Amino acid sequence: MNPLNLPFDSDAMLEGLRPWIECESPTWDAGAVSRMMALAARDLADAGAEVETIPGTGGFGDSLRASFPHPDRGRPGILVSGHMDTVHPVGTLEKLPFRVEDRLAYGPGIMDMKGGNYVMLEAMRQILRAGLQTPLPVTFLFTPDEEVGTPATRGLIEDAARGQRAVLVPEPASADGGAVIGRYAIARFELLTEGRPSHAGWALKDGRSAIAAMARKILEIEAMTTEDCTFSVGVIHAGQWVNCVSSECRAEVLSMAKTQADLDRGVAAMEALQGEADGVAFTVTRGVTRPVWEPGPGTMQLYDLAKGLAADIGFQLGCGSAGGGSDGNFTGAMGVPTLDSIGVRGKGLHTLTEHIEIDSLAERARLAAGLLMNIR
Template sequence: MTPLPELDLDADRMLEGLRRWVECESPTFDVAAVNRMMSLAAEDLAAMGATVERIDGPAGLGDCLRAAFPHPRKGEPGILIMAHLDTVHPVGTLEKLPFRRDGDRCYGPGILDMKGGTFAALQAVRALIEAGVETKLPVSVLLTCDEEIGSPGTRKLIEAEAAKHKVILVPEPAINGNGVVTGRYAIARFNLAATGRPSHAGASLKEGRSAIREMAGRILAIEDMTDDDCTFSVGVVHGGQWVNCVSTTCQAEALSMAKRQEDLDRGTDRMLALNETREDGTGFAVTLGVVRPVWEPGPGTMRLYALAEEVSATLGATISHGSSGGGSDGNFTGAIGLPTLDGLGLVGGGYHTLGEYITVESLDQRARLMAGLLVEITGEEMGS
């Protein structure tokens, strides 16, 4: 294990830099907001000496960034730090969840998922460069714009870019305290549409058939399909336009998650079997949306985790590992067999809520873990 020199990774100073990122709100569907965040990240990467390429985003979504740091072997297969800069929080969330520190906790929209971990990972690279420490493999970065909606527009980019590298590091939030992720469940999204028959809700209620009522019954039935092997939930519903009209249409989105691909496939079949069109034109339609394949850890990933354990030990810490129910772009790289270590981001809680926070001490801890990994990875030990 190569002893590292003292690295400039002061948590308080990193927190000030992270504040700029958190206060640049970037919800997935707000193209201008995401692009402002990408511009901010591009400036920071360029200031660190990276060559930065801006990639036009998918239709209706923001741009992406590809960056490479100086290295004698630049352009060869190396280490890819992969992250997303979109969040689930709409612009204006800062009014309800302002960036603030309370003891060892710091709050803000997207601070845990996953701006904090991404910022810490890049600070690890910066500190190594400033200390004159050269990694054995070249380091590149891919920052994407649509992970929070399942990466429908960037999956091909992710897989193509990852295939150019030997190792993928993903600074998504830590699990189980200080743990990292070595696998992720399979996830499928579904688009639901109920079709009713309109009528005046006051004068001729019985002549209509409410799409909202249809959807309400289907939601209960769908969520009741949840078992120990496969879960079902409905998280988005839109229906109706006028309260005095029996609704004609109602749309919703559902999510299914399973530890094994065969269980997700079984769940998908059950969902698609709900399609029904009646003679009067009313009915219910289910279409399959974005799917994240199951990622089960292969030998390369587990050797990567073993190396992370060694690095953590030199830092006086211990880490654990496991599979996570939450999806990430690590699903894609892990599923195609690339050595991938996920969950390298910060420790915290409440992500996707108005209580999202990080522990400030994890900024320093996880940045040093990332720095140690970047130095120790040769690529040779990762072969699967």
């Protein structure tokens, strides 16, 4: 049987996906992420997989490793790598409830990336129901910390990918529906300003405001942005009392670089900002980094296969390198053939308008099934 003709039904898939969306799982809530993993574990087991729950570390939730039955289990095969954490805090469902409108489905994490994860699960479910056997063994790995740079599970992902024939990453499709065959480097930095406290009413001039100093540094940092290396401050923590001159302020910076050389220059520029001025010390600490992933021959062969399958399904699958990191950075940089962003179509990821095109569920499940049945 042609895997592209398996009976995928977008509306039925959406009903199966809905409980995943209504199980909120923000990265920093380990219990919530682990509840999501337990839900996915049940669905994976029902589909026929042998599921292992890997306890969380570093304050993050659990991970899942699921192996589907295969006579060559344990040999090099296909790894499906996805994350179940989202950027949406618990309670987001009140503002962004699961709903369907004009063939769009809304909800926190539905695009990034629970929809894509569910698509891969449904592809395996239909393959097994049809009595088909994938040429290679298939393993799923779902992790809990991608949205903060994968600090706890990078090693788990790299160990799972090492020696595999292919890694499929069902992150959401690019704006034009295309796949990603390479990604820019992503670096994170933690900033700290340390000033001198004083009473903001009685002795304002005696203080040295860490908040004011950080504000000036933020403007300086974001002004360093170029086409090849960007800087964005996304988190600030400071102050408890408005009548106190702040003595400490912390912030976090995300930097994207197109090449390793661009990244090295960006890191050097950030570190050069450190020092003390007007009684306030400024410290830069480098955080987690995603390496540059440049497509090799194996990745391009995967893309050519996917492109041909997409044409048979009835759509064009473009490709390109992308900013915005994923766990594909790690596997691609290792040299393992990796095809990223083959998940659902949609818009508004990380916002209160996050949604998917419902009809893309069946479209992408057919693509996934085609890949799983044709990668050798």
